Amino acid sequence: MGLYDRPYSQSQDRVGFGYSPTPWVKRLLIANTAVFLLMMVGLLPFGWTVQVFGFSPSRLLVHPWSPITYMFVHGGFWHLFLNMLGLFFFGPPLERAWGSAAFIRFYIIAGLGGALFSVLFLPIVGDTTVVGASGALYGLLLAFAMRWPDAPIYLWAVLPIKAKYFVGALAFIAIVTSFQGAAGGVANWTHLGGLVTAFLYLKFGDKLNARLAGRKKQRRQQKSGLTVGRGKEAPSRRSEPRRRRGGSVDTDTLDEVDRILDKIRASGINSLSGDEKEFLDEVSRRARKTTDEAPRH
Numbered sequence: 687m688g689l690y691d692r693p694y695s696q697s698q699d700r701v702g703f704g705y706s707p708t709p710w711v712k713r714l715l716i717a718n719t720a721v722f723l724l725m726m727v728g729l730l731p732f733g734w735t736v737q738v739f740g741f742s743p744s745r746l747l748v749h750p751w752s753p754i755t756y757m758f759v760h761g762g763f764w765h766l767f768l769n770m771l772g773l774f775f776f777g778p779p780l781e782r783a784w785g786s787a788a789f790i791r792f793y794i795i796a797g798l799g800g801a802l803f804s805v806l807f808l809p810i811v812g813d814t815t816v817v818g819a820s821g822a823l824y825g826l827l828l829a830f831a832m833r834w835p836d837a838p839i840y841l842w843a844v845l846p847i848k849a850k851y852f853v854g855a856l857a858f859i860a861i862v863t864s865f866q867g868a869a870g871g872v873a874n875w876t877h878l879g880g881l882v883t884a885f886l887y888l889k890f891g892d893k894l895n896a897r898l899a900g901r902k903k904q905r906r907q908q909k910s911g912l913t914v915g916r917g918k919e920a921p922s923r924r925s926e927p928r929r930r931r932g933g934s935v936d937t938d939t940l941d942e943v944d945r946i947l948d949k950i951r952a953s954g955i956n957s958l959s960g961d962e963k964e965f966l967d968e969v970s971r972r973a974r975k976t977t978d979e980a981p982r983h
Contacts, residue, residue, distance in 0.1 A: 710790045711777035715770055718819060721758050722766050735759055740817040743805045753801040754794070759817040769819045776823075776830045783833065783957050785949055792887065796825025799883020800876035807875040814873065821876045824860070825884030827853050832888055857881050892959075943969055 707715060724730040738749060741756035760766035781789040800821020804814065830837070835850035860881060863874035946962050958966075 706778065707774060708778045708781035708786070708789075710781055710786050710793070711773060714773060714777070714793070714819075718758050718760065718766060718770055722760050722763075725759075736761070736815060736817055740815040741801045741804060742813060742815040743808050744813045746805075753798050756801060756817050757794075757797040757819045757822055760819075761817055765818055769823050772823045772827065773819070776826045780826060780829055780833070782952065785952065792825065792829065792884070792891075793822045795887050796880045796884045797822035799825065800873075800879040802883070803875045803879025804873070806879075810875075816873045816876050818873075818876075820873070821880030821883075824856065824877045824880035827856065828881050828884045829888060832885075892961075939969060 721730065721735075725732050725735055736759060737745075739752060739755040739759050741752040742749075746752065760769065777789070777793075780792075784792070797819065801816070803821075804816050831849040831853035835848065837849045838846040839849050839852045841847050841852070856877070860874055860877040942965065946958065946966060949957060949962075
């Protein structure tokens, strides 16, 4: 299992909501609130802001930034409040578990999925301008439920519901209402887009990222480590693994170890994926082997 889909019931990793926003959650809360306040005081006229920064399929070529900026524009106080409330509660546990870089990447991808579904549902709902962080928020809800499916979510602060049932109900509502247009002024297909995109990324994102990283590393090695002579490519000295002075492990490996150790310090050993644990075990074995083989004086 990957980092994102480890069952809550099979892990010592326990979720705690708390009241301390993590770095990217704090930035997102500030950014969304600031944009809304600027709209309220008139520094960003409401109609102009929605038209220029909201997402509309027909204006995508004119406003290519809108698949990102629409997530930071909200149509009213309650629209902003409910989205930011969800971000405040469900964002920090995920950012602590994944790390800030992985968290903000996932948030943006889920939000982009919401914009994509506005294009896919264009024949059904028409050319509608969409604003709000709901697509990204629904992605966070799904990620939370997949990681901690049995964690209780208190509906109306009273009724406890397991996360997997709560998000399942939201997904069912999003699917049914997406084909009814913008009922009540709500772009339900954006919610569905955030859910579907988040699910696909959580299931296949690790493999995709690993494959892209492997190709990038291969291109870097081919570019910097091969010389051409008499029609054949021969490895040069630069193709050898980069090593730190006095060390036996290449720099890329040490950088990865540093990243994993930072993750352990931030979120604990149980936040590691199976691949990360195997990587540490392999590095440890290599280090012990090098020590055993070292000449003794």
